[in-house]
Amino acid sequence: MSGRVDSGMAGGSVVTKIVIYGLLLFFALLFLTPLFVMLVTSFKSLDEIRDGNMLALPQNFTIEPWLKAWGTACIGLTCGGIKGYFGNSIEMVVPAVTISTLLGALNGYVLTKWRFPGHKMVFALMLFACFIPFQAVLIPVARVLGLVGLSGTVGGLIVVHVIYGLGFTTLFFRNYYEAFPSELVRAAMIDGAGFWQIFWRILLPASGPIIIVTVIFQFTNIWNDFLFGSSFTASESVPMTVALNNLVNTSTGVKEYNVDMAAAIIAALPTLFVYVVAGRYFVRGLMAGAVKG
């Protein structure tokens, strides 16, 4: 009797598994479909796109749309492709991510290991920065950038992203360093290390996981930003996202879906790259063994 009950339950669990994995597979395919369509479309000629099925694989495989999107597509009045704007974005995102991450680490270090009267208030105010809607500061920021002579430049955009990112990076690092054993800092003090030496030699080397998290977060946010990019830049200094919009939303000529798709994929590649590369180092337990065991 008990055998029958067991086999019945085993059968039920197989059905459950089929249902679960079936659903998972279905939704996985569903979510992958747009990427698939983008990829196949970017390798088709315009004629094939017009005549064929959206989901069909390319009959005459061509990388012409990719080359055009990168080098010769017309954006606005210039026809130099998106490569210049891609460069703008890199030029913006690398310093903005580096500076905001370093400053966040420094803030977290001071807010946890060098506490001063009112440190809680300062942290609360910095957190507040995470909740200010972008739209609310557009005009003041534009005005300030104008006053300091940074309007319409990549430099201005870097400043805006660093300031806006500080709330988040500080939050990340503060919470990470809060759990960082203070005895290590005290030991370093007795060993004669100063403020900066403790930061560079003790804390930063032990911050691998949180640096990765912050870099992924900041890189994705800044790279994908559209609002600041379109508000604070002139036509030649716009970042990738804005250029992509200008390319796709052009109202003149034939709509080149294959070029648009290729450009969109190029625009998405860096964030994808950061996930793939940095994700590998996203390992916990770097601190294992520092304290106790």
Next chain:
Amino acid sequence: MAFLEIKNLQKRYGKVDVLKGIDLDLDKGGFLVLVGPSGCGKSTLLNAIAGLETISGGDILIDGNVVNDLRPSMRDIAMVFQSYALYPNMTVAQNMAFGMEMRGVPKPEREAAVQRVAKLLQMGHLLERRPSQLSGGQRQRVAMGRALVRDPKLFLFDEPLSNLDAKLRVDMRTEIKKLHAATGTTIVYVTHDQIEAMTLATKIAVLRDGLLQQVGTPHEVYNRPANLFVAEFMGSPSMNLLTAKVAAGKGGMMLELAREHDAPILLRVPSSVVQTKLAAGQEVIVGIRPEAITDPDGADRNSTLVETVEAKVEVVEPAGSDTYVVTHAAGREVIARMRGDADVRPGQRIPFAFDLGRAVLFDPKTQVRLA
């Protein structure tokens, strides 16, 4: 002049007094153990000596220099932390050399010092490992090595053994004692473990609620506790503290301990007290350690003040080397320490030998020991 002097040291956090005027000194080569229950201020005191905590009043002198406002690194001290606080991203050798590196000691000199200490602590094979690859005992050893390598004036230990298992703790205790004997360093050591305090110290300071209760050699603190708190805190099992009444007897004053369903126990006054200071009818607390209550054969033959009393055995706790026998007097349990092979069973009436040469009396009101 003492090597380490602490004068009227005070520490306040807001309105909370953590240290309420501590006066302590330690000679060169001494081993001072700060002991007390958690929250007594012993770690704060150690951190104040280290310079990791600012002080609210008083003076700290190391080797004759006032160090009140000096940064930790300028005080020429080294500290071993409870969690060992090894830098996780550095090898053992780098950990040990970090302090010298920060002080600008040239590399060959640093390496020589690391090798010397590694040899002393027998951990040469660990030098290239990272802290995460070490066992608890090895980390403890590295933490001590890091302190030793700089050859500072003063060593501070903050409960260094409390993260180790029982056996390792005893081994490391011996190791620290050997190290102290071999190097002649001056050590201030914080612990809540009174056995560690007894075995290691040349001088014990018992703290409670930010006040020193007693400072003295382990022998003094154990045998002549200054007050009831110290008497109870030091020793395991702790001292029997029994309320007694002073009564005038034939040969002078006697101490009377009431018992339920039994005649009161009459004891002579311990030799540590001047009899004439006691008045008949006065209440006192008799403090007598378990090892001073034995079977009559086990009593100290040189003591002139042994009293044998018959009492009923309530509980017998064999502990291998000794047998602890529990009886009742003056409304409290009384623990006696008998031989390991003593044939005692609960319910029996057996003679207990009280060695009053080793007993002390306390005033129940002030809790201070009577002399």
